Amino acid sequence: MSQFFLSLFSGIFIGGAAGFLGSLMLPKRMALVAGPLGHLALPGIALALIYGFDISLGAFPFVILGIILIWLFERKTKLPTEALTAVVFATGVAIAFFFLPIEQAEAALVGDISSIQLNDAIFSIILCIIIFFVVKKIYSKMTLINISEDLAKSQKINVEKYNLVYLLLIALIVALGVKVVGGLLTAAIVAIPAVTSRNLAKTIAQYKFLALSFGILSSAFGIFLSQLTSLPAGSLIIVSSAFLFLISIILKR
Amino acid sequence: MENVVLRVENLNVKLNGEEILINLCFDVEEGEVLAILGPNGAGKTTLLKALLGILPFEGLVEWRKGIKIGYVPQRLPFIKDVPLSVKEFFHLKNASESETKEILESIGLEEEILRKKIGDLSSGQFQRILIGWALASDPHVILFDEPLAGIDLGGQESVYNLLERLKEEKNLTILFVSHELSIVYRLANKVLCLNKRMLCSGVPKEKLTSEAISNLYAGQVKFYQHKHKGEERL
Numbered sequence: 001m002s003q004f005f006l007s008l009f010s011g012i013f014i015g016g017a018a019g020f021l022g023s024l025m026l027p028k029r030m031a032l033v034a035g036p037l038g039h040l041a042l043p044g045i046a047l048a049l050i051y052g053f054d055i056s057l058g059a060f061p062f063v064i065l066g067i068i069l070i071w072l073f074e075r076k077t078k079l080p081t082e083a084l085t086a087v088v089f090a091t092g093v094a095i096a097f098f099f100l101p102i103e104q105a106e107a108a109l110v111g112d113i114s115s116i117q118l119n120d121a122i123f124s125i126i127l128c129i130i131i132f133f134v135v136k137k138i139y140s141k142m143t144l145i146n147i148s149e150d151l152a153k154s155q156k157i158n159v160e161k162y163n164l165v166y167l168l169l170i171a172l173i174v175a176l177g178v179k180v181v182g183g184l185l186t187a188a189i190v191a192i193p194a195v196t197s198r199n200l201a202k203t204i205a206q207y208k209f210l211a212l213s214f215g216i217l218s219s220a221f222g223i224f225l226s227q228l229t230s231l232p233a234g235s236l237i238i239v240s241s242a243f244l245f246l247i248s249i250i251l252k253r
Numbered sequence: 254m255e256n257v258v259l260r261v262e263n264l265n266v267k268l269n270g271e272e273i274l275i276n277l278c279f280d281v282e283e284g285e286v287l288a289i290l291g292p293n294g295a296g297k298t299t300l301l302k303a304l305l306g307i308l309p310f311e312g313l314v315e316w317r318k319g320i321k322i323g324y325v326p327q328r329l330p331f332i333k334d335v336p337l338s339v340k341e342f343f344h345l346k347n348a349s350e351s352e353t354k355e356i357l358e359s360i361g362l363e364e365e366i367l368r369k370k371i372g373d374l375s376s377g378q379f380q381r382i383l384i385g386w387a388l389a390s391d392p393h394v395i396l397f398d399e400p401l402a403g404i405d406l407g408g409q410e411s412v413y414n415l416l417e418r419l420k421e422e423k424n425l426t427i428l429f430v431s432h433e434l435s436i437v438y439r440l441a442n443k444v445l446c447l448n449k450r451m452l453c454s455g456v457p458k459e460k461l462t463s464e465a466i467s468n469l470y471a472g473q474v475k476f477y478q479h480k481h482k483g484e485e486r487l
Contacts, residue, residue: 027334144345147332153307154324155346202370203338 004227007113010121011219013128014176015237019193019215021135021173023208024166026198027146031191033081036089037174038186040066042096042108045183049104054120059183060175066092067167096183111182111234114226124176131169138162143204180219181234192241193218199248214244256282258320258394258426259304263312266296266303273299274310275450281443283393286420286427288441288457290434292470295448297430298327301396304428320394323387327398327430333372339382340367348389359422360385360415377408381415388419397429401436416440434461 025031041059048058066088073084100108107115116124141162145152149159177186193214201207222237229236259281266274273296281287289297302308305324316322343353357364360381366374374382380400387395400416401409417440419425431437437444437457444460446453446469453460453469 027331140345143335143337147335147337147345148326148329150302150305150307150326151324151329154305154322198336201336204336204341207336 003114003116004223006118006121007116007233008220008223010116010124011113011180011223011233011237012216013125014173014180015189015193015219016212016216017128017131017135018173018177018189019197020132020208020212021169022190022192022194022215023197023211024135024139024142024146025170025190026194027143030170031194032187033085034170034174034177034190035187036085037063037066037170038178038183039089040092041174041178041186042093042100042183045108045178046096046100046104049108050099050101054117054123055107055179056120056124056175059178060171062092063171063174067171093183106232107182109182109184110232111178111180111185113180113223113233116179120179124179127172127176131172134165134169138165139208142166181237185234185238188238188241189215192238192245196241196245196248199245199252214241218244258283258317259428260315261304261313262315264300264303264314265311266299266308267311268299268308273449274303274447277312277447277451279445279451279454281394281426281428283426284424285443286441287429288437288444289428289430289447290432290437290444290461290469291447292432297432297447298398300447301398301428301430305396316394321390321392323390323392323395325383325387325395325397325400327402329383335371337371338367339369339371339374342371342382342386343367343389346386346389352389356385356388359388359419361411375408376404377411380404380408380412384412384415384419388423392425394426394428397427399431400429401431401433413439434466437461 022031025034041062044058044060044062045055046058048055069088070081070084073079073088074081077084096108106112141152141157144155144157145159145162152159173190174186177189181189194211196214197207197210201210218241219237221240223233225231225236225240226233257280261277261279264274264277265272277300289300291297299308301324303310304314305322306314340353343356348356353367354364357366362378362381362385366378366382371379371382387397400412404412413436416427420427420440427440429436429440441457443455444453444457445451446460446465448469448471453465
């Protein structure tokens with residue numbers, strides 16, 4: 001299979017899964033958390049680039065570490081999550097620049113899906129399919145939790161368990177997302193398809209479907225455009241996604 | 254007594270080191286409508302949550318075995334962040350289509366409302382939908398937090414009537430929290446005055462003397478018992 005199709009398929013799967021999960025993250029203002037988490041992954045991405053292993057594998061432990069640190073600081077200090085996230089993610093970026101090889105900075109910051117290897121692509125696609133089905137499975141329970149944890153608890157839903165699965169999914173999608181759009185743009189890959197969909201959807205069924213579709217479409221557009229222009233695919237994916245968002249504003253009555 | 258559906262003994266709730274509820278003891282019998290009355294910060298919502306088992310507590314909260322409980326929370330500020338149709342909202346509770354239709358009829362709403370977005374409903378319609386949601390899966394008991402809060406006057410009257418009718422038709426046991434005396438007089442056959450501790454309990458007309466009320470509200474508000482129908486708020 002040609003390198004182009006390899007990156008196209010991986011991009012489509014990761015973009016779709018990110019959009020789908022993003023639709024679940026938007027209601028609780030969680031979508032932006034993916035940004036700091038992506039920044040936090042930068043030291044891991046830098047290590048992966050230096051030692052030549054998969055970027056997602058480098059990113060994942062750092063994302064998990066970031067989530068645990070934010071959770072711990074929150075319990076200790078009772079400061080708002082956003083504030084703590086700012087402390088943690090800025091530190092991540094700062095540390096990454098101690099050893100990030102400057103010639104590879106672009107791949108780390110805005111991603112480089114065009115050079116993905118076959119093994120990585122297969123691994124990513126399988127993970128995306130798993131993420132898709134898990135999100136599908138927890139969707140209605142998570143929606144109820146997003147609306148009201150008390151209401152969910154009154155339905156005997158184990159809120160802690162669902163939140164844990166949900167956070168793991170976020171960590172996974174961030175780790176996969178950095179491969180496509182780099183450490184800087186992960187918030188956009190989960191948030192933009194969801195907000196675009198939110199502009200147009202009247203029901204949750206439409207909302208889910210559109211978020212998934214916009215995720216897939218913007219990845220496909222971005223990767224095609226990158227092939228034509230040889231500009232970075234990660235940036236083009238986000239610009240395509242933002243373009244779809246603008247159209248949705250026009251269509252929104 | 255075999256009619257008892259809920260027994261509460263020495264219930265204590267502490268949140269972040271602060272005592273919210275102290276030594277509550279009461280029973281609720283089948284078919285009873287219990288009003289939990291008290292000023293802001295008295296622990297009314299906390300009590301409902303403890304009864305539902307969604308807050309940690311000390312003491313005994315014993316529901317009759319196999320009993321099904323419906324819960325109508327006070328506010329759902331995040332629901333408008335989700336593009337959710339009324340139909341889909343009922344799906345979240347696994348209510349079947351026929352059950353949903355039956356419920357709509359009993360809460361006096363047309364089927365067309367199923368296609369509407371939750372965010373587009375009026376406050377009165379939304380409150381009815383929340384009541385309907387609690388009724389899905391046929392509960393024996395309904396816990397209701399501030400049934401009339403944030404609803405315009407016309408909507409309040411229809412929610413009153415709905416609750417009165419449901420009480421008759423479905424033989425529901427209802428526990429509701431309120432700081433409004435009018436609804437307590439109209440609906441409840443038992444009242445529990447709460448301000449962290451239980452200050453009175455019994456039949457509303459007997460127990461809610463103006464002395465008991467000023468005691469409950471600790472001089473915060475002057476209250477006069479209206480003989481006519483009024484919308485007094487405390």
